[in-house]
Amino acid sequence: MSAAATPAAVEGRPPAAGPDAVGxxxxxxxxxxxxxxxxxxxxxxxxxxxxxxxxxxxxPFSLLxxxxxxxxxxxxCELAPxxxxxxxxxxxxxxxxxxxxxxxxxxxxxxxxxxxxHRKMMEINKEENIRLGLHRSDYMxxxxxxxxxxxxxxxxxxxxxxxxxxVSELHRTLIxxxxxLFCLDSKRVPGNAASSQFAKALARAWDEFNVDRKTLSEVExxxxxxxxxxxxxxxxxxxxxxxxxxxTPNDYPSEAxxxxxxxxxxxxxxxxxxxxYHLVGTKKIQQELARPNVLERFLENKEEITKIxxxxxxxxxxxxxxxxxxxxxxxxxxxLKPQREGGGNNIYGIDVRETxxxxxxxxxxxxxxxxxxxxIFPKASLSNLVRGGVCHEALTISELGIYGAYLRNNDKxxxxxxxxxxxxxxxxxxxxxxxxxxxxxxDSLYLTDTSI
Amino acid sequence: MSAAATPAAVEGRPPAAGPDAVGxxxxxxxxxxxxxxxxxxxxxxxxxxxxxxxxxxxxPFSLLxxxxxxxxxxxxCELAPxxxxxxxxxxxxxxxxxxxxxxxxxxxxxxxxxxxxHRKMMEINKEENIRLGLHRSDYMxxxxxxxxxxxxxxxxxxxxxxxxxxVSELHRTLIxxxxxLFCLDSKRVPGNAASSQFAKALARAWDEFNVDRKTLSEVExxxxxxxxxxxxxxxxxxxxxxxxxxxTPNDYPSEAxxxxxxxxxxxxxxxxxxxxYHLVGTKKIQQELARPNVLERFLENKEEITKIxxxxxxxxxxxxxxxxxxxxxxxxxxxLKPQREGGGNNIYGIDVRETxxxxxxxxxxxxxxxxxxxxIFPKASLSNLVRGGVCHEALTISELGIYGAYLRNNDKxxxxxxxxxxxxxxxxxxxxxxxxxxxxxxDSLYLTDTSI
Numbered sequence: 057m058s059a060a061a062t063p064a065a066v067e068g069r070p071p072a073a074g075p076d077a078v079g080x081x082x083x084x085x086x087x088x089x090x091x092x093x094x095x096x097x098x099x100x101x102x103x104x105x106x107x108x109x110x111x112x113x114x115x116p117f118s119l120l121x122x123x124x125x126x127x128x129x130x131x132x133c134e135l136a137p138x139x140x141x142x143x144x145x146x147x148x149x150x151x152x153x154x155x156x157x158x159x160x161x162x163x164x165x166x167x168x169x170x171x172x173x174h175r176k177m178m179e180i181n182k183e184e185n186i187r188l189g190l191h192r193s194d195y196m197x198x199x200x201x202x203x204x205x206x207x208x209x210x211x212x213x214x215x216x217x218x219x220x221x222x223v224s225e226l227h228r229t230l231i232x233x234x235x236x237l238f239c240l241d242s243k244r245v246p247g248n249a250a251s252s253q254f255a256k257a258l259a260r261a262w263d264e265f266n267v268d269r270k271t272l273s274e275v276e277x278x279x280x281x282x283x284x285x286x287x288x289x290x291x292x293x294x295x296x297x298x299x300x301x302x303x304t305p306n307d308y309p310s311e312a313x314x315x316x317x318x319x320x321x322x323x324x325x326x327x328x329x330x331x332x333y334h335l336v337g338t339k340k341i342q343q344e345l346a347r348p349n350v351l352e353r354f355l356e357n358k359e360e361i362t363k364i365x366x367x368x369x370x371x372x373x374x375x376x377x378x379x380x381x382x383x384x385x386x387x388x389x390x391x392l393k394p395q396r397e398g399g400g401n402n403i404y405g406i407d408v409r410e411t412x413x414x415x416x417x418x419x420x421x422x423x424x425x426x427x428x429x430x431x432i433f434p435k436a437s438l439s440n441l442v443r444g445g446v447c448h449e450a451l452t453i454s455e456l457g458i459y460g461a462y463l464r465n466n467d468k469x470x471x472x473x474x475x476x477x478x479x480x481x482x483x484x485x486x487x488x489x490x491x492x493x494x495x496x497x498x499d500s501l502y503l504t505d506t507s508i
Numbered sequence: 509m510s511a512a513a514t515p516a517a518v519e520g521r522p523p524a525a526g527p528d529a530v531g532x533x534x535x536x537x538x539x540x541x542x543x544x545x546x547x548x549x550x551x552x553x554x555x556x557x558x559x560x561x562x563x564x565x566x567x568p569f570s571l572l573x574x575x576x577x578x579x580x581x582x583x584x585c586e587l588a589p590x591x592x593x594x595x596x597x598x599x600x601x602x603x604x605x606x607x608x609x610x611x612x613x614x615x616x617x618x619x620x621x622x623x624x625x626h627r628k629m630m631e632i633n634k635e636e637n638i639r640l641g642l643h644r645s646d647y648m649x650x651x652x653x654x655x656x657x658x659x660x661x662x663x664x665x666x667x668x669x670x671x672x673x674x675v676s677e678l679h680r681t682l683i684x685x686x687x688x689l690f691c692l693d694s695k696r697v698p699g700n701a702a703s704s705q706f707a708k709a710l711a712r713a714w715d716e717f718n719v720d721r722k723t724l725s726e727v728e729x730x731x732x733x734x735x736x737x738x739x740x741x742x743x744x745x746x747x748x749x750x751x752x753x754x755x756t757p758n759d760y761p762s763e764a765x766x767x768x769x770x771x772x773x774x775x776x777x778x779x780x781x782x783x784x785y786h787l788v789g790t791k792k793i794q795q796e797l798a799r800p801n802v803l804e805r806f807l808e809n810k811e812e813i814t815k816i817x818x819x820x821x822x823x824x825x826x827x828x829x830x831x832x833x834x835x836x837x838x839x840x841x842x843x844l845k846p847q848r849e850g851g852g853n854n855i856y857g858i859d860v861r862e863t864x865x866x867x868x869x870x871x872x873x874x875x876x877x878x879x880x881x882x883x884i885f886p887k888a889s890l891s892n893l894v895r896g897g898v899c900h901e902a903l904t905i906s907e908l909g910i911y912g913a914y915l916r917n918n919d920k921x922x923x924x925x926x927x928x929x930x931x932x933x934x935x936x937x938x939x940x941x942x943x944x945x946x947x948x949x950x951d952s953l954y955l956t957d958t959s960i
Contacts, residue, residue: 083559083560086559086560089560090547090560090561090564091545091670093542093544093545095542095547095561095564098562098563101553101563103897107535107538107898108535108538108539108541108542109537109547109565109566110566110896110897111553111565112542112564112566113562113564114562445555445558445559445560445562446559
């Protein structure tokens, strides 16, 4: 969860069931996790991560889904295909990407290397006829403005479509069995086919790639690109490249990884994402899109533009002196974010003021490494969070991710869909119940009629 | 796996795939286990077993299914409904059970307590109108006699219907992906719906119990039987009691557990199993059924009797002096088994001779605590066994379990079916490849046309 968030209003749960019922639900739920694959590697087990299937523990989860007004849910779903289209359109404007990120490039080596690959592809006029995007747009409900605000748009390695789908199923199962204790109805947990939708999109991309494909005589090699652009690895032609890594500097410990990334980009394989889709997901581009008249360059439909703009929180670069001044005066209304991707290290509260003053003194490009963002004040609610088989009640805030799948082959848009969702719930920083702040769990959502 | 077994002939695998392919298969397979619930508690993790969903590891499994001639498979499947019927018929003859187990009773406290409950039920003429049996009959292929021989019949807590079904699915998936490397076809792995079949039987038993049921006003209590026999626990009427424990002395650490077992038996709830079904599964009853003219008392159909008798290995009680003499002379042809249920502690080889001589000296009822069984010489084959993410090749022997579900309501036989299977494969005691003898994995089977 990337957003900085302070709970503003606490939403009460319906009358709680007794501790006996909760204990029984926790046992049922953790057993359900074990037999349905809602498991992760256990960090406490040193063997976990060395080989699959070893050192497993149920994924941390919320015992019941988090409430969300149905109107907000529909709003978030409607945005998914529009964001899919937006990413695609922005990705076609190489100069926009290069120009927008030119300052970031000077202070962030990682983005700089990505831009270098992107520039090389521009130079050779690299065509990407088949374009596959598997995105996730993350939102929070801001209680100050009563609005759904976008936190970030993930265009690479959007995580948890598999486990997220399972949590929805877990919650439906628990509500079918225990819902009467909480006056809940499992039909109000939206279906969530994120994993199968993403799998379908990958399979369709494979189809598109292979439909007109010439037969290639098998070439033995450890990975190279043939003159026609075909990517060959160990004698097999690669049709679709899915990045489950490559989005943080840690994934590129040596030049070999950068060479591999370039090799993939040079090939004719479908990349999910291509270097340009990847760059569209940077925070700086998100910020550029929020500037006046920028969305209009990439989308024609005015209604769609209005819908998208409505979910943008305030985003400013630090060359806007007025905003920097405001943030020094009222740091509690802002979040200071590093430009680099991958989350973490956001700066809040009094540290915003101190960091801004320091950066101003350093001068030069120091300011370009950060952006300022409107601070969101999400609704807080009491949740039962289960980790390691143990249930904790805590004050929590939630972030809703909506998956989107997009596939285009030349002029033909093969898929452009909302593809399931992910709810993540974490202990609010203002929780004083003894549960560690920041402790996050997988969650699903429960649609309410309540207007907010 | 309960049978004593020495490998006689080693069956070779088809041409092996390279180590690269095996390594890839192991990673695919262990990941498949994690996401499909083919997991167990890891004994190496102290938290495992304290709460569900924690300390999990993939269940140990065989990388590929074990070969079995299709004719033997069909033979084993055909036996399932006959054994179901046999258990039911034998259970109706309370005197037969009491008489057959009278000697066992004197030397085995556990069986003695079960018989006491059974006797009490006989005294009150307890009726069991709805009878539910979820059994598993275990077999090995004897290479000496080329026959399928029954190892034991489990009438209580027959284990692994859930994980067993998953292993068949795992093997089909692996063969679909890698079968060409081994000339295997996934269609030759029989479908295995053991878990859903057992669930269906339990649900149908619930239906039968409730179909003519009067409405009961809810009674708050921690567990008692109403005058009409209704079992009430925490205010809820119990329709079906499934025993996942209660088959070893360890499950009865105090008188409270025996009182609970009696309470359940006194109730009108459907018991799976009832005390009489439980007793029919004892080794002593298996031995009695193998005596001349005993099957004829319980089954009418001569063909069925012939089929059942064909799968009985030799079984003798130690009051047969001739057999004891033979076993002392040729101990390698016999296994000495304790009468008590629960497996383990079988005696083989030279120890058979020494134990028999000691028991003869002790005299009295010491001999009654054991039975002698024909030693089976199962085929051995090379298998890749995967445990803790690591693959070991070893010389193995396999045991085939066939599940059977039986449900009768008065005169109406609601279900009498073969309900899936379980293959268990263990490292043969004569394996010298360094893998611990006795190390066992879950397996499935691959039907061959080969006659044996």
